[in-house]
Amino acid sequence: MARTPAADKDSAASKKTKSFEQTLWATADKLRGTVESSEYKHVVLSLIFLKFISDKFELRQAELIAEGNGDYVHMVEFYTMTNTFYLPPDCRWDYIAKQAKQDDIAVKIDSALHQIEQRNKSLRGALPDNYFSRLNIDVSKLAALIDAINNIDTVLKNEGSGEAKAAAEEDIVGRVYEYFLGNFAATEGKGGGEFYTPKCVVNLLAEMIEPYHGKIYDPCCGSGGMFVQSIKFIESHQGNKKDISIYGQEQTSTTYKLAKMNLAIRGISANLGEVPADTFFKDQHPDLKADFIMANPPFNLKDWRDEKALVDDPRWAGYETPPTGNANYGWILHMISKLSDNGVAGFVLANGSMSTSTKGEGEIRKQIIDNDLVDCMIALPGQLFYTTQIPVCLWFLTKNKKEQTFSDGRKQHRNRQGETLFIDARNMGSMIDRTHKELTAEDISLIASTYHAWRGEPVSPLPLGEGLGEGREEQRTHPKILEFARELRKNQTDAEALIWQALRGRKLADAKFRRQHPVGHFIFDFYCHEHKLAIELDGSQHYQPEALQADKARAEFLAQQGIRVIRFDNRQVLVETEAVLESIYLALSALTPGPSPKGRGEYQDVAGFCKSATLADIQANDYVLTPGRYVGAAEVEDDGELFEEKMQQLTHTLFQQMAEAQALDAVIKQNLKGLGYVG
Template identity: 60%
Template sequence: MAKKATAKKQKSMEETLWDSANKLRGTVESSEYKHVVLGLIFLKFVSDKFEERRKEMIADGEQDFLEMKEFYASKNVFFLPEESRWSYIIKNGKQDDIALKIDTALHTIEKNNPTLKGALPDNYFSRLNLDVSKLSALLDTINDINTIKDKKVDIIGKIYQYFLKKFAIAEGKGKGEFYTPDSIVNLIAEMIEPFKGIIYDPACGSGGMFVQSIKFIESHHGNKKEVSIYGQEYTSATHKLAKMNLAIRGIAANFGAVPADTFGKDQHKDLKADYIMANPPFNQKDWRAADELTDDPRWAGYDTPPKSNANYAWILNMVSKLSQNGVAGFILANGALSGGGEEYKIRKQLIENNLVEAIVILPRNMFYTTDISVTLWILNHNKTERVVELPDETRNYRLREEEILFMDLRQEGEPFEKKYIQFNEEHISKFAATYHDWQQNSDFENVPEYCYGATKTEVAAKDYSLVPSKYIEFVNRDENIDFDTKMTTLQTEFSELLEAEEKSKADLLNVFKELGYEVKL
C-alpha cells in the first residue's frame, strides 16, 4: 500500500530568519537579544540601499562623488564608510573579532548620519560574548536576503515587524510593551484616517502606530511627506527601536531629545496634533508624587487625574494636544470606562464637552503581554463636520455632536499563534465601515450585540458610564450580564467581608485583653 504523501509547509523568509536568530539565545536576555538581531537586519538593509545608490551614481557618471555623503542623503540613503558596509562584515564574518567589527560598523553609521543619533545598539555585540559560529551563521542567513529586490514589498519592514511581534510573545507578561499588535493599529488607522498633518503618540513604543499611519497614506495613494511625526518614549532601549523602525522606512520623526517620561518631561509641550494614536501603559500606578503635577496645564478645565492610576492622565495629555479639528484613537484598560472619584468627574466633563465619539470594546487575548479585554477610545475635537480629502475619495462626515457610538467586538476576530486573537482585513473593513456609516448617515441602524449609537442624554441617564454593554442590546447571549455592575457589586461585597474580618479580629483581641492576656494575630 503506497504511503500517502504529505506536503511539508515551506517556511517563510521571516520564519527561517527567526529560526536562525534563535540559535543565539541562551545566555542572552531577549530584552537585549532583540537589539542584536534587529541591529543586523538594519545594517543589511541600509547597506543594500547604499550599494543601490552607489551603482546609480556610477551609471550616471558621478564616480567622483561616491564618498560624499550629501549625494546619498539627497536620496534619503544613509552614507556608509567602508568598515560599515555589509560586504565588509560578511568578508570578516568568520573572524574572532566579528562582534567588535559589527559594533564599530553601527557606531560609525550613527556618527556619520545625525538623524540616527541615539538609535543604534551601542556595543551590544562585544559585551554579550556571543558564540562566533552562531553569530556567523546568522550573518550568512541575513546575507541571503535581498531587502530591496521587490520595490512593491516592504521586505525589511515585514521582517522587522515579524521579529518585534515574536519578541513581544517571547517576553510575555510584564514585558514586550514596546509592541502593539498590527491588527489593532490597523483598526485605529482605518477609523481615524491619519492622512495629512501632524501625528502624535505620547507612548510610542517601537513606533508601530507611525508605521501603520504611513501604510494607510500609501494605500490611499497619498504622500507621506505631507505628515509630520512626533512621539515620546520613556525606555531608552525602546526609544532606539522606534528610531530604527522608522529609519528603515525612510520616515523622519521627532522623538524628543532623549528618552523621557511624558508626564515628568513633556518634550512636545506646545504641540497641536491632527491625529493621535496611542497604546499607553495600562493602569499605571504612582505615575506622579502626591504634590506633583497638580496644576499641570494639560489638565486645564478638568480635575487632576488620581496618582493611583494614570489612565485619565494619558487621556488629558492627549486632549491637550489635539488641534482644533484633531482626532485621537487610543487603547485603555476597560476600568477607565466606569471608574469613580476624579476619573468619574473627568469622564463626565469629556462627555459634556462632546469629545468622546466612539467606544469600541475589543476581544480578549489580542495582546501578547496580557489576556484582558481592552477598549479603543476615539475622541474628536470637532464633532460637527469633518472633510477627509483622500486622493482616491473625498468624504464629508456630518458628525453627531450629541452622540457616542458603542461597539462590542468581543465575539469577533480569528485565532493565530494558537492562543491569540487578531482581526483580518475583512474584519477591519467591516468595523471601520460601521463607524464611518454612523458618522455620515442619519438613518444608521443599531445592531444587537454589535453596535449602538447613544445620545448624550442616554449616557447621562446611565451616570456617564461608557461601558458598551449598558447600551448595546444583547438577545442571543445567555450571559446577558452587566459585567461592570456585577464586578462593582462583588468588589463591595469583598470589601465588606474584609471589614467584618478585621472587626472580628479586634473583638477577639479585646476579649483576651480583658482576661489579662496579650495576643498578637
C-alpha cells in the same frame, strides 16, 4: 482563502519570502542560550538594519559609477540626495560578513554602528552603543546569525524603478521587522507589549480615524507601529505620505532606538524627540497640536507621579488631577491637551477605564463626557494582546462633532453633537493559536464602516453584479466562477479535507456548510448561508501585498452584505484542529451582526453590536462608557419549536444521559472491586 479564477496557488516568490523570515527567526532564536530574550531582539534587528542600509549604499554606489560619476562615490552628498546613508568601508555589511568568525567581531559591529550614527544626523540616538561588546555573545552563534542575514536580498537590483521599487524594498525589510517584532512580543509575553501593539489593533485605529493629512502624534510610540500603519493607510488610499508630519515620544531607551530604526528602514521621517524621555515629566513636544493621535499607553501604570508632582500641570486644566495610583486618565488628559481644534484621537486602554470611579477618575470621565469629547467607544475581544489576556477597549475622542467637510480624502461628517457611538466587538476575531486571537480584515472593515456610516459619510453603492439574492447566490454568479469552484472541490488541500469532514452533514452546531462556495464574484472555502458565516483557510499567498489588497476590496463587499469571515492558517488547522473547531463553533453560537439591510452604508442600531446613544442615555447610566450597557442583547432567532415540546425532548435526553451515567458508575465500581479496592 476566498479566491477568484485568476488567483494562483502559493507563488514561488511568496514561499521564498516566508521561508527566509522563518529561517532567520530560527537562527536568531539560537541566541537564547547566551543572551536574554528581552535583549536579543536588539541584536537581530540592529544587524538586519545594517544589512539593509549597506545594500542600499552599494546599489547607489553602482548607480553613480554606471552614470559616469565614479569620481563622486566618496562624497556624502551624492548619497543623501537619494535618502541613502553614506557608509565608510569598515561600516559596510560585506566587511562585517567577512569578519564574522573573528573573535573581535562584536567590537567591529559596535564600531560600525557608532560611526554610522555619528555620520548621519537622522540616526542620532537610534543605534545601540557598544551593545554587542557588552553582551559577550558566543562568537559561533553570532557568526551563524550574520550568515543567515547575509542571505537576505533587501534591495531589488533589476526589478522596477522609482517609488514602486523603493516601496517593494522597504516592504521586504519591513516584513522582516514586523515578523520579528511580533515574535519577540509573543516570546517575551508581558514585557513584549512595551514595544509592540498587535497589528490588527493598529490597523483598526488607522481605518477608524483616517490619518490622511496633518500632524500625527503618539505619546508612547513603542517601536513605531502606529506611524508605520498610518503611512500604509495613506498609501493604500492613494494619498501622499508627504502630507503628514509625525511626532512621538518613548521613555525606554532600547525601545526608542527600535522605533528610530523601524522608521528609518521604511524611509519615514519622524520627530521622536532628542532623547528617550518620560512623556509626563519631559514632554518633548510642549506646543504640539495634533490632528490625529494614535496610542497604546501602558495599561494601569501605577506610581507614575508623586503626590505633589504635576498637581498644577496645565494639561489637566478644567479637570481634576489624575490619581497617582493609575496613569490611565493622565494619558487621556495629556492626549486631549494635544488635540487641534478639529483633531481626533484613537487609543487603547484597559476596560476598567470605561467605568472606574476611583479617586476622582469618575469625575474626570464625567467632565470629558459633558464636554462632548467622546465620539466612539469599542469593546474588543480578549486575547488580542501578548501583554494581557483580559479584554481591552478603544476610545475615540474628538474636539469637533459639528458638520465638517474635508479636502484631504476624508468624507463629509454630519453633526453628531450630543451623540456617542458604542460598538461591542467582543464576539469578533479568530484564534490564531491556542492563546491569541486577531481581528480579521472583514472584522476591521465592519467596525470601521459602521463608525463611518454613523458619522454620516456617504458610501458608494455595491459594484454592479455584486448584489445577493436571499439564499440564491449561485444564480447571480458567472458560470466560469461556478466551473472554477467545482475544480477547487476536486483539488482540496489536506487542511480543507480535514475541516470538511468536521462540517459536512450539519455535524457542527447543526449548521449547513457548503465547500468552495461562490458568493458574488468570490469563492469561499466554506460558507454557511443561514449564519452568513464564511471560513477561509490561508496559505502563504494570503500574506503577499497583492493578496492583502484583494482582501481589502473583498472585506468592503462582505461588510455591506453582513457576512462574517473567520480565517485560519493551513498549518493551524492541521496542528491545532480542536482549537479551530472550537472557534468555528463559538462563531456559530453567537449572532453576528451586519450593517444596514439596505447594504448602502446607512447607519442603523444593531442589537448586540452597535448603538448611537445620547448624552442623556450616558447620564442615565452614571457616565459609564461600557458598550454592553447600551447595545443590549442580540436578538435570538426563534426556532419555531413549542416550549412544551422542547422541554419534553430535553428532559428525555437528560434522563437518558443520567441512566447511562449510572451504568458507567456501576462498571467503574466493579473494575475497582476487581483490583481489590472496595468502598
